[in-house]
Amino acid sequence: xxxxxxxxxxxxxxxxxxxxxxxxxxxxxxxxxxxxxxxxxxxxxxxxxxxxxxxxxxxxxxxxxxxxxxxxxxxxxxxxxxxxxxxxxxxxxxxxxxxxxxxxxxxxxxxxxxxxxxxxxxxxxxxxxxxxxxxxxxxxxxxxxxxxxxxxxxxxxxxxxxxxxxxxxxxxxxxxxxxxxxxxxxxxxxxxxxxxxxxxxxxxxxxxxxxxxxxxxxxxxxxxxxxxxxxxxxxxxxxxxxxxxxxxxxxxxxxxxxxxxxxxxxxxxxxxxxxxxxxxxxxxxxxxxxxxxxxxxxxxxxxxxxxxxxxxxxxxxxxxxxxxxxxxxxxxxxxxxxxxxxxxxxxxxxxxxxxxxxxxxxxxxxxxxxxxxxxxxxxxxxxxxxxxxxxxxxxxxxxxxx
Amino acid sequence: xxxxxxxxxxxxxxxxxxxxxxxxxxxxxxxxxxxxxxxxxxxxxxxxxxxxxxxxxxxxxxxxxxxxxxxxxxxxxxxxxxxxxxxxxxxxxxxxxxxxxxxxxxxxxxxxxxxxxxxxxxxxxxxxxxxxxxxxxxxxxxxxxxxxxxxxxxxxxxxxxxxxxxxxxxxxxxxxxxxxxxxxxxxxxxxxxxxxxxxxxxxxxxxxxxxxxxxxxxxxxxxxxxxxxxxxxxxxxxxxxxxxxxxxxxxxxxxxxxxxxxxxxxxxxxxxxxxxxxxxxxxxxxxxxxxxxx
Numbered sequence: 274x275x276x277x278x279x280x281x282x283x284x285x286x287x288x289x290x291x292x293x294x295x296x297x298x299x300x301x302x303x304x305x306x307x308x309x310x311x312x313x314x315x316x317x318x319x320x321x322x323x324x325x326x327x328x329x330x331x332x333x334x335x336x337x338x339x340x341x342x343x344x345x346x347x348x349x350x351x352x353x354x355x356x357x358x359x360x361x362x363x364x365x366x367x368x369x370x371x372x373x374x375x376x377x378x379x380x381x382x383x384x385x386x387x388x389x390x391x392x393x394x395x396x397x398x399x400x401x402x403x404x405x406x407x408x409x410x411x412x413x414x415x416x417x418x419x420x421x422x423x424x425x426x427x428x429x430x431x432x433x434x435x436x437x438x439x440x441x442x443x444x445x446x447x448x449x450x451x452x453x454x455x456x457x458x459x460x461x462x463x464x465x466x467x468x469x470x471x472x473x474x475x476x477x478x479x480x481x482x483x484x485x486x487x488x489x490x491x492x493x494x495x496x497x498x499x500x501x502x503x504x505x506x507x508x509x510x511x512x513x514x515x516x517x518x519x520x521x522x523x524x525x526x527x528x529x530x531x532x533x534x535x536x537x538x539x540x541x542x543x544x545x546x547x548x549x550x551x552x553x554x555x556x557x558x559x560x561x562x563x564x565x566x567x568x569x570x571x572x573x574x575x576x577x578x579x580x581x582x583x584x585x586x587x588x589x590x591x592x593x594x595x596x597x598x599x600x601x602x603x604x605x606x607x608x609x610x611x612x613x614x615x616x617x618x619x620x621x622x623x624x625x626x627x628x629x630x631x632x633x634x635x636x637x638x639x640x641x642x643x644x645x646x647x648x649x650x651x652x653x654x655x656x657x658x659x660x661x662x663x664x665x666x667x668x669x670x671x672x673x674x675x
Numbered sequence: 676x677x678x679x680x681x682x683x684x685x686x687x688x689x690x691x692x693x694x695x696x697x698x699x700x701x702x703x704x705x706x707x708x709x710x711x712x713x714x715x716x717x718x719x720x721x722x723x724x725x726x727x728x729x730x731x732x733x734x735x736x737x738x739x740x741x742x743x744x745x746x747x748x749x750x751x752x753x754x755x756x757x758x759x760x761x762x763x764x765x766x767x768x769x770x771x772x773x774x775x776x777x778x779x780x781x782x783x784x785x786x787x788x789x790x791x792x793x794x795x796x797x798x799x800x801x802x803x804x805x806x807x808x809x810x811x812x813x814x815x816x817x818x819x820x821x822x823x824x825x826x827x828x829x830x831x832x833x834x835x836x837x838x839x840x841x842x843x844x845x846x847x848x849x850x851x852x853x854x855x856x857x858x859x860x861x862x863x864x865x866x867x868x869x870x871x872x873x874x875x876x877x878x879x880x881x882x883x884x885x886x887x888x889x890x891x892x893x894x895x896x897x898x899x900x901x902x903x904x905x906x907x908x909x910x911x912x913x914x915x916x917x918x919x920x921x922x923x924x925x926x927x928x929x930x931x932x933x934x935x936x937x938x939x940x941x942x943x944x945x946x947x948x949x950x951x952x953x954x955x956x957x958x959x960x961x962x963x964x965x966x967x968x969x
Contacts, residue, residue: 325815334908342742343834363904370942377804395788418901468821468823471821472818472821472822475814475817475818475821476818478814478817479815479818480813482807482810482814483718483807483811485807485810486804486808489800489803489807490802490804493797493800493801493803493804494805496793496796496797496799496800497797497800499793499796499797500790500793500794500796500797501792503786503789503790503793504790506786506789506790507783507786507787507790509786510779510782510783511783512779512921512929512931513929513933516933516936516937519936519937519940523940525959605686617868628810635824638824638826639824639825639826642826642829642830643825643826643829643965646829646833646965647962647965647966650836650958650961650965651962653840653954653958654955654958654959654962657951657952657954657955657958660947660951661948661951661952661955664944664947664948664951665948667944668941668944668945670947671937671940671941671943672937672941674933674936674940
């Protein structure tokens with residue numbers, strides 16, 4: 274399914290406009306609320322949009338959406354835009370285990386963490402999607418943000434028929450990719466593909482290390498808390514008064530430090546680790562777009578081969594002198610000539626779009642990483658400043674032991 | 676590329692290994708120093724010939740380890756002691772000082788044992804986190820060298836930061852180990868030794884009481900009275916002597932404990948401060964460079 278030509282032109286115009294426009298739209302996802310009971314329960318999230326863009330009816334508005342709504346939105350956008358070369362940001366991943374815990378009603382910290390993780394991911398997903406000038410113009414996106422009622426997206430159910438079909442298609446695609454031998458006339462594409470491949474590998478490695486850090490930091494927090502309690506007990510049984518006091522103070526310091534570790538682990542995860550995991554999935558989308566270009570080329574190439582066959586068939590008919598068959602052959606040749614032309618146009622269009630998209634993507638990537646790295650370092654600075662405060666307060670207590 | 680990265684990381688690897696070695700070496704030296712100082716401060720032990728030989732003999736001492744027989748003897752001694760310990764600790768002490776010490780030591784020993792274990796775990800977690808910083812630094816370096824965009828400078832600078840920060844974190848872990856974990860471990864053993872001393876005194880008390888009973892019996896039967904009297908006097912002397920030295924040892928134990936904790940807690944706080952300030956300075960200067968870039 275390819276977009277109608279008329280849509281293509283106006284899209285280009287709108288993009289020019291958007292580039293001059295001040296990008297002014299802010300999305301927040303908040304207030305997760307459990308709706309319903311038992312296995313049919315779900316989390317509803319409030320999606321708030323603040324904007325001065327004229328295409329929206331109001332400047333500030335909010336709606337309630339559930340996770341499958343987000344998946345539905347992504348599905349629609351992907352279907353419309355991926356195959357023509359636009360890098361559509363991927364939606365957050367499903368988690369049957371995580372969601373089941375929430376449905377069953379476990380009010381423990383792991384399900385609260387899961388909901389918070391999801392909320393933050395949904396927010397980042399929407400922010401990335403609206404940042405894309407073409408996607409921002411899409412009516413489905415606008416409907417998602419604005420309208421109070423949304424038809425339920427049924428095809429996103431994990432074990433549904435459509436879900437299984439999607440899985441099969443993905444597999445078929447993978448097999449296809451191996452057999453497509455494209456004549457790459459443009460070195461830029463090959464280079465970029467290699468670059469993204471390398472970036473993918475490195476990001477995965479970094480992500481694994483950061484995940485390990487989050488894990489160890491949480492362990493450190495737990496062990497510090499345990500030590501604090503133990504030190505308090507030791508202080509209680511110490512019969513030298515001043516030393517007893519100092520040990521209690523030490524216990525208090527360690528308790529505060531435990532809090533610090535928890536906050537730092539939070540930053541490790543939400544600021545650093547989640548950015549990396551977002552980009553790993555984004556790069557998968559980029560790779561997908563390159564794959565679509567290859568498929569597009571394949572279609573064009575197939576059309577050329579078929580045209581050639583039709584010409585040969587016509588020549589045969591001419592020799593055999595069958596007038597009605599000759600006419601049919603001529604018709605088919607015209608049909609396939611048009612298809613070849615369309616194929617070439619599509620291929621050029623997708624190549625052009627991808628070049629622009631990759632340029633935009635790289636700019637975003639640089640900005641994102643710079644922002645996140647600075648934010649993360651600032652969290653580390655805060656932790657060290659607090660540590661200094663705590664130990665500076667403790668030192669005179671230790672010196673006071675007489 | 677792999678080879679180049681490995682070569683670049685080799686000096687870091689050497690530094691890592693030598694840092695570890697240095698940390699362990701510092702620990703060992705500290706423990707030995709404490710031990711020798713204690714022996715030197717002890718009124719009786721300081722006069723021991725073995726101690727003098729240890730300090731003065733300028734050639735190799737050729738100490739032999741315990742042979743099988745001696746190790747077996749130790750094992751049996753410990754077994755007897757723990758069986759006895761159960762019998763003897765039930766006896767309530769007439770002397771308030773020793774009664775208080777016994778209650779105190781039993782509880783203190785258990786709590787210091789717990790604190791020591793928890794401190795060990797905390798120190799190990801710190802080290803794991805420091806190791807993660809190392810891996811993150813390497814990954815960032817790899818990203819930085821591959822990236823052709825603006826952000827490669829960021830990656831390289833932050834990689835450098837993580838390398839330096841990791842060294843500080845490793846030192847935090849090592850210092851906590853030295854000043855806190857080792858301190859607690861030491862007093863775990865010390866409080867055990869104090870408990871053992873109380874046990875020996877209790878044994879001596881039991882012997883004394885038994886000797887008293889034997890003397891009464893002998894007097895009642897008017898048989899072997901002299902023998903019983905001598906035996907009772909010996910037990911009495913032993914008991915009084917051990918009580919006197921035990922009292923002094925236990926008072927000293929408290930004094931030393933307070934001094935050791937004070938010294939170590941002060942040093943711990945000072946080192947934590949030093950490292951936190953070091954880390955802060957690294958982070959702030961890195962941020963200054965990165966912010967100047969954007």
